[in-house]
Amino acid sequence: MKALGARFGAALSGYETIELIGDVGAGKTTFVKGLAKGMGIDEDVQSPSFTISRVYDTSTNGLLAHYDFYRLGEAGILSEDVQESMADQETVTVIEWAGIVNNSLPETRIRIEIIAADETTRTLMIDTPAYIEEDIG
Ligand SMILES: Nc1ncnc2c1ncn2[C@@H]1O[C@H](COP(=O)(O)OP(=O)(O)OP(=O)(O)O)[C@@H](O)[C@H]1O
Numbered sequence: 001m002k003a004l005g006a007r008f009g010a011a012l013s014g015y016e017t018i019e020l021i022g023d024v025g026a027g028k029t030t031f032v033k034g035l036a037k038g039m040g041i042d043e044d045v046q047s048p049s050f051t052i053s054r055v056y057d058t059s060t061n062g063l064l065a066h067y068d069f070y071r072l073g074e075a076g077i078l079s080e081d082v083q084e085s086m087a088d089q090e091t092v093t094v095i096e097w098a099g100i101v102n103n104s105l106p107e108t109r110i111r112i113e114i115i116a117a118d119e120t121t122r123t124l125m126i127d128t129p130a131y132i133e134e135d136i137g
C-alpha cells in the first residue's frame with residue numbers, strides 16, 4: 001500500500017483532491033504514508049483521526065493536507081477549511097471518511113476504495129481523471 005501510495009504521490013500535479021474509502025483498518029492512512037513519500041515529504045504521516053487534519057510541507061512542491069472526519073458528526077467550521085484546501089492550487093487534499101463533506105467534494109476528485117481481502121491483502125478500486133492513469137502507468 002505504501003509503495004502504491006508513493007507511485008501515486010509522485011504522479012500528482014500538486015492540487016488534486018483524493019477521497020479514500022474503506023473500513024476501519026482498510027489501509028487508507030497507510031496509503032497516505034506512501035503518498036507523502038512520493039510527494040517528497042520526509043515527515044512521518046500520522047493518522048489525523050484525533051486531530052481531524054494534518055498538513056505536511058513538501059518544501060518544493062506545495063502541501064499535503066490530510067483529513068479524517070471519522071469522529072465528527074458534522075464538519076462545522078472545518079467544512080470551510082477543507083474547501084479552501086481543495087481549492088488551493090498548491091495543496092493535495094486527501095480525505096478519509098469524507099461523508100460529512102460529501103457535498104463539497106469536487107466532481108474531478110480521485111476516488112480510491114480499499115477493501116481488505118484478508119490480513120495482508122488489499123483490493124483497490126481507483127476512479128481517477130485520465131491524466132493520472134497515464135502518469136502512473
Ligand atoms: N497490504 C496492506 N496494506 C495496508 N495496510 C495493511 C496491509 N497489510 C496489513 N495492513 C495493516 O492494516 C492496518 C491499516 O491501518 P490504516 O491506519 O492504514 O487504516 P485506515 O483505513 O486508515 O483506518 P481508519 O479508518 O481507522 O483510519 C495497519 O495496521 C497495517 O499494518
Ligand SMILES: [Mg+2]
Pocket residue numbers: 028029030047048068096
Ligand atoms: Mg486512517
